Amino acid sequence: MLISPLSSHDSDTSLWSQCLEIIEQIVGPSSFETWFRTTHLAFTSQKTPCIEVPNQFFADFIEEHFAELVSKVLKENGINPAGLAFIPSQRNWKALEPITESLAESRDRIVPRKIEKQSQFHPNYRFETFVVGDSNRMAHAASLAVAEAPGKTSFNPLTIYGGTGLGKTHLLQAIGHYALTETTVENVLYMTCQEFTNEYINYVTHKGDSTSFYRKFASVELLLIDDIHFLSGKPGTQKEFYRIFNNLMLQNKQIVLSSDRAPETIPDMMDHIINRFMGGLTTDIQPPNFETRMAIISKKAEIDGIALPDEVAHFIAGYITSNVRELEGTLIKLIASASFTGKDITMDVAREVFGDVLSRRDRRLTNEFIQKEVASYFGISANQLSAHTRKRDVTVPRSIAMYLCKKWTKQSLRTIGLDFGGRDYSTVIHACKKIEAEIETDRQLRQDIAQLEKTIEPLV
Numbered sequence: 001m002l003i004s005p006l007s008s009h010d011s012d013t014s015l016w017s018q019c020l021e022i023i024e025q026i027v028g029p030s031s032f033e034t035w036f037r038t039t040h041l042a043f044t045s046q047k048t049p050c051i052e053v054p055n056q057f058f059a060d061f062i063e064e065h066f067a068e069l070v071s072k073v074l075k076e077n078g079i080n081p082a083g084l085a086f087i088p089s090q091r092n093w094k095a096l097e098p099i100t101e102s103l104a105e106s107r108d109r110i111v112p113r114k115i116e117k118q119s120q121f122h123p124n125y126r127f128e129t130f131v132v133g134d135s136n137r138m139a140h141a142a143s144l145a146v147a148e149a150p151g152k153t154s155f156n157p158l159t160i161y162g163g164t165g166l167g168k169t170h171l172l173q174a175i176g177h178y179a180l181t182e183t184t185v186e187n188v189l190y191m192t193c194q195e196f197t198n199e200y201i202n203y204v205t206h207k208g209d210s211t212s213f214y215r216k217f218a219s220v221e222l223l224l225i226d227d228i229h230f231l232s233g234k235p236g237t238q239k240e241f242y243r244i245f246n247n248l249m250l251q252n253k254q255i256v257l258s259s260d261r262a263p264e265t266i267p268d269m270m271d272h273i274i275n276r277f278m279g280g281l282t283t284d285i286q287p288p289n290f291e292t293r294m295a296i297i298s299k300k301a302e303i304d305g306i307a308l309p310d311e312v313a314h315f316i317a318g319y320i321t322s323n324v325r326e327l328e329g330t331l332i333k334l335i336a337s338a339s340f341t342g343k344d345i346t347m348d349v350a351r352e353v354f355g356d357v358l359s360r361r362d363r364r365l366t367n368e369f370i371q372k373e374v375a376s377y378f379g380i381s382a383n384q385l386s387a388h389t390r391k392r393d394v395t396v397p398r399s400i401a402m403y404l405c406k407k408w409t410k411q412s413l414r415t416i417g418l419d420f421g422g423r424d425y426s427t428v429i430h431a432c433k434k435i436e437a438e439i440e441t442d443r444q445l446r447q448d449i450a451q452l453e454k455t456i457e458p459l460v
């Protein structure tokens with residue numbers, strides 16, 4: 001993403017404080033402390049609001065769970081939320097200017113290492129907050145073993161794979177967190193594969209060689225790389241990754257990876273990388289069963305200090321079946337809505353909040369259904385389609401989903417826009433026209449749409 005210079009003034013700070021007060025009332029003190037305490041408001045030169053958050057991890061989470069809320073609160077405080085973005089603050093300045101050697105070096109000097117270490121990990125993603133069930137028992141046990149004795153078990157590398165929202169990132173972060181707090185090692189590095197790739201590209205384009213990039217990993221004792229499937233089809237990055245990987249393995253350093261599918265099924269991945277993965281332990285996480293879902297809901301409520309009646313937990317656990325992230329999102333929505341209206345969380349409140357969704361579900365072919373299909377086809381979450389992100393891996397699926405909604409449901413353009421995070425109907429028209437034009441020339445797009453329509457057509 002290209003970001004034009006951000007500016008932040010005192011008036012923005014006090015405006016944001018006002019917004020934060022409202023947000024705190026809505027999300028409750030514990031979520032507020034976790035997600036909002038350290039955020040700042042700034043504007044691009046085009047006056048687009050940006051919320052600065054500690055790192056990419058926060059950016060993704062807040063965007064997914066709170067984008068709608070933040071937009072609403074900004075609007076109520078007189079700020080046009082159009083184009084709202086959540087930006088990792090460390091990354092800001094990187095995007096602002098081309099990195100030069102001296103800049104990069106001076107940054108390394110000013111950032112105290114300790115802060116960097118801690119800020120890699122989300123405080124809630126620990127073993128203590130991870131609920132163990134049949135679906136994740138093995139992955140959990142292996143993660144704990146590795147965290148207790150990095151590089152000293154036969155689980156090297158440890159690869160955890162499974163569908164989205166099932167706890168892979170949580171476990172990777174828990175390992176890092178544990179290793180640092182229990183000092184089983186000193187030097188831990190957590191990175192998403194996307195960050196790894198971006199940094200690699202940055203080093204290559206700005207410095208012309210990858211040696212300094214390589215150096216970054218030299219003293220790492222525990223390397224956690226999330227979403228390794230992202231390496232698919234990127235031979236240059238794969239090569240560099242392989243080099244770093246081998247070097248660390250030779251020194252008995254621990255490597256933990258996550259992937260959205262079994263490593264051997266990742267397409268366009270070098271065989272020798274796959275073979276290396278297979279040399280350690282590969283373990284999967286499955287969607288949780290009903291009991292585990294109940295336990296997860298109770299745990300989250302406990303962390304948030306919320307009294308959640310059993311029947312409500314039961315209701316949510318029965319309603320969301322495959323994805324813990326959605327389970328959590330649903331709970332957050334319920335908590336927010338209850339505190340908004342000052343009511344306790346009861347079945348009545350739950351029905352009020354989800355009744356709409358449930359009744360829409362009965363009609364089968366809905367915008368929501370199409371969004372879910374498109375999201376899972378492209379390996380993103382359905383919420384992202386409604387969020388205010390402009391990342392290409394979201395905007396393309398979003399346009400396709402809008403196009404399919406228009407073509408197959410009887411919804412008005414206005415309703416479709418509303419179902420995509422309250423967007424204007426003209427945005428829907430624009431997206432549909434774009435897809436209609438591209439479908440003529442883009443074979444891949446035609447294939448994607450044909451594939452998606454296979455699941456839609458039977459419902460018409």
Ligand code: ADP
Nearest residue numbers: 129130131164165166167168169170296324325
């Ligand atoms: P993934 O990386 O597999 O897509 P995440 O690790 O981001 O999934 O998990 C999504 C959300 O669900 C996170 O907030 C995480 O804390 C939560 N979660 C997943 N599995 C569990 C679990 N077993 N116990 C508690 N929380 C969980």
Ligand code: MG
Nearest residue numbers: 168169170226
């Ligand atoms: Mg993840």
